[in-house]
Amino acid sequence: MNQKELREQENRCIQEQAPACSAACPVHVDVRGMTAAIAKGNFDDAQELYRKSIPFPQIISRICDQPCQKTCLRKDLGGAIEIAALERACLDFAGRDFPAVKQLARKSKTVAIVGAGISGLTAAYDLARKGWGVVLFEASGQIGGGLWQTAPDLLPRDVLIDDLKIIEQMGIEIHLNSPIGRTGGNGHGTLLARMSHEFSAIYLCAGPVASDFHDLKLDGNGYVTIDPVTFQTSIENVFAGGDILRFSTFANNENLHHSAILSLSEGRRAAISIDRYLQTVSLSASRFFEGQYTTTLFTNTKKITPQPPRLQTDLSTCYRPDEAVAEADRCIQCECMECVHVCAYLEHYQAYPKRYIREIYNNLSIVMGTRHSNQFINTCALCGLCAEVCPTNLDMGQICKGARIEMVKQQRMPASAHDFALRDMAFSNGEKFSLTKNPPGTNVSTYVFFPGCQLSASYPHYVEKAYSFLKESLPEEKVGLMLRCCGAPADWAGQEALFAESNQQFLTEYEKMGNPKLILACSSCYQIYKKHFPQIEITSFWEIYDQFGPQTERRITETPPLALHDPCSTRYESKIQDSVRNILRKNGIEIEELPLNREKTECCSYGGLMWLANKQVAEKMIQGRVNQSQSDYLTYCAMCRDFFSKNGKRSLHLFDLLFGKLETDYALTIAPDFSRRHENRARLKEKFLKEQWSESMPETQDFEKIHLILTDSVKSQIENRFILEEDIQKVIANAEKSGKRMFNQTTNHYLAYFKPASVTYWVEYSPQENGAFEIHKAYSHRMEIGRGAVK
Amino acid sequence: MTFTVYEHPIWLESEPASMHPEGFKITERALKHCNIDPSSTILDVGCGAGSTLNILQNENNLQGIGIDPSANLLSYAHQMNANIWLTQAFAEHLPLANESIDAVISECTLSLFNAKKAIQECQRILKPNGYFIVSDLYARDPENIDKLKELPGGTSFPRVMDQEKIIRLIMINGFKISIWQDCSDALRQFSLDKLTESSSIDPFDLIIRAAKAKLGYYFLIARKK
Amino acid sequence: MSDYVDLSKEKNWMCANCNVPLVSGKVDISYLGNSFQVNLLKCPICNLVLVPEDLALGKMAEVEKSLEDK
């Protein structure tokens, strides 16, 4: 994944888009932030946010026609939020004064503003803040323009006068009774020309009669030519807004109507242009999201209950503080976060994909990686649920996987991240487990059963039964057997080369069998072969069982219903999901559907090697899943069932119901530990070889003959430390052979270390008289001792 | 300010050049970008045992002068080469006239001194357009720079800065920066053993903190404005 | 060089090969191209080194993690 693609992906996350209300507000008041503050009773912060966008807060909060409300997502859920009333409340109830506006140091250039209506006043205010000199020309005897036409009970005159004082306080020069261009006998045009020499820029917003300014170019319809984005006229340093805009060619219905907030927004946009013009930077560059627009933010309102607006007790005044708090609390706090709500991993890191992708981007471009990015990238379960729920189908799994591949390529993938799983894969594809056999007495297969490495490790006995079942159910066919790992760990770890090698080995074996149909019992394997071997015909074991499976006897050890969990690798495999449900129905097993299942199912933490990369998040993920129902869980992936049961959830594998003993309560079975998993695979192969093909296993190595004695607590210690009994056997074999070991005079224990590959294992042990070794502890590290130092 | 760390005899036992990563190599790389003629006067700020000055004289045919706060190190330098003008001084107060020097070299010493004052002093004594050649440690992750603050004084670590800060300090004090080059690889090759031994820093702790702050190494060339 | 690793707990170990008590001494350790020296117990004759459990699971693990994240 290159940087451009990452950028594109980042842009797909719309979480940072403005909520509908702010987008519809011509000056983008942060309504959501304001209501959040008010809901907490914090009128100070709310007022501060409001003032950030609004120069004349007392006036605007009283007369704004609230275009925001038309788009408010509460609209159909009880009624739009009373936004202007809340703005008014945050002015009334703030507990502190707000300091005078900060102005930048006075710069040398001066701007003339013609017309002191709300548009001109806003432009004056914005430009004065930036440090430009401002001179206001107003034809009438007072500033405020149309504001004086509003009803006094709506906008009391003392409020109006008070709010406009700021103009004078900012040092803006005001010339009242100074009509420019409207009256006066001759040479209006020359007046403008003169002004545009005298001032560095001019903003005309004195009403519609633009034709008074003879030097401005008009279009075919007799309107003044104005750039719709920058408001620049045909004279470079003359900008026009207010009613002139409404009589220009790009006038549309929306900006035709008079609205204080629209005028304010125009003044602001003109000021941006003028400021840029004075700084001699591009007027038109990146002027998106100015004025009103429609947001692309998606907000799920399905779970929001309707609630009517909070009314004012006394209709003649505004809200009381408690009423304002109640009304603000109705705000939905619009945001997307769809994926974050369904993924414990995305939730854990406390942000959302747009931010995450930026961090990944930084991490990959090496400049300055964020601390946790490596582990962040390695934690994702690659399960695809985020893409399923995202309005733009953004797939974090795909991004994290791409980032892993990139890290491996850049040789920046920490070896420790996936090493244990990759060695497990190597074991499964080594001589201890891997096996390719046509049915006894034949040299070709029409079907091949591929149970997968994890099912074989957890439930070797069911693999035997499943193979027998297939042979009986498909009597006309030649059903071969293939034991190995599908390579998913390498794929998930971003190890492309290793994965390709594993695929090549598989293909060689597979082709030797005469290209049979592949029967898969594990849905992770299913995904691997579906995606990487489209030429191979695959089917899931469950589809075959659905077709040929017998009716099983009624079981009594489980209390119905069983909550069915679809493994995340079946997300879009409705055929498999349906087969499983059919099997259950035919056998009279009552099930309960979990709230998120089928295409919205969740991962058990095995996916993407999350369980190995980040135990803490993995546990959150599992916990979240198992808490969704009180019922016993039922699933059809060995890893899902094992992770659930390890976390204390009563869970079953579908095989327990189909092939288990009637009276056994399998929901309590404890999954085998790592050492036993290797042993189970090896024994399974041995058993198959012996019983079906009358062959024996290759010679065992010396270290494997070492007999270990481990207490349960040592067993769980080594399990938690990812140490296998075979690692311990290797250490002891090496120490006993070479004599290189330490001896403790007080405990009589021996201590030895050995480094078979990249990890150094330490074992403290005591030899027993019968030739066995009692193990007291084992630990490991990756740092190298004594050599390998770059000098 | 203590200079006990670098006065520790361990530094003089073997190759004194090993006091900073890659010895003279990085300065040599930097010098290739400069146009310094043999008649120039070069000052080595924090010259220690004088190994850089020796190389400048013997291999590059340049005459240098050196200052260092440590009398011990200077006397060692004097024993090695009596033909170099050396004087005991802190970089914050250079005993040199205004605009008297053509180039200043500071190898891994900027963060030992009060960087701002040292830079201002170097600016004062440099001739217009004079070269300021700095190599030093820097934190590539400014967010974690605090991790270095707790390391013992007398080493550079507690005062290590990030790139932005270094560049700003040099720029606002009358220089124009012409080259900044990251040479963090040099750090990997650099043996920390003498440093940990002479300063009683727990090597594990040092590595952890350095990794967290993404400790790196750079050289830069600035010209006096 | 001071000992940053508590070796006192481990003083009862001896080299079973050479039959001598372990003594404290400098040992090179390295990871991902970074190397440094620490004082650890080792056999004065055959150089067999003792890395105690606390060190392996504590400081060493932390150094490994920080260098991997670098």
Ligand code: SF4
């Ligand atoms: S519910 Fe709140 S955030 Fe959403 S549109 Fe309405 S006011 Fe804005």
Ligand code: SF4
């Ligand atoms: S764990 Fe699954 S849902 Fe969560 S980010 Fe990764 S792929 Fe998406």
Ligand code: SF4
């Ligand atoms: S679902 Fe997640 S990734 Fe998609 S837009 Fe929403 S926050 Fe962004």
Ligand SMILES: [Zn+2]
């Ligand atoms: Zn020995």
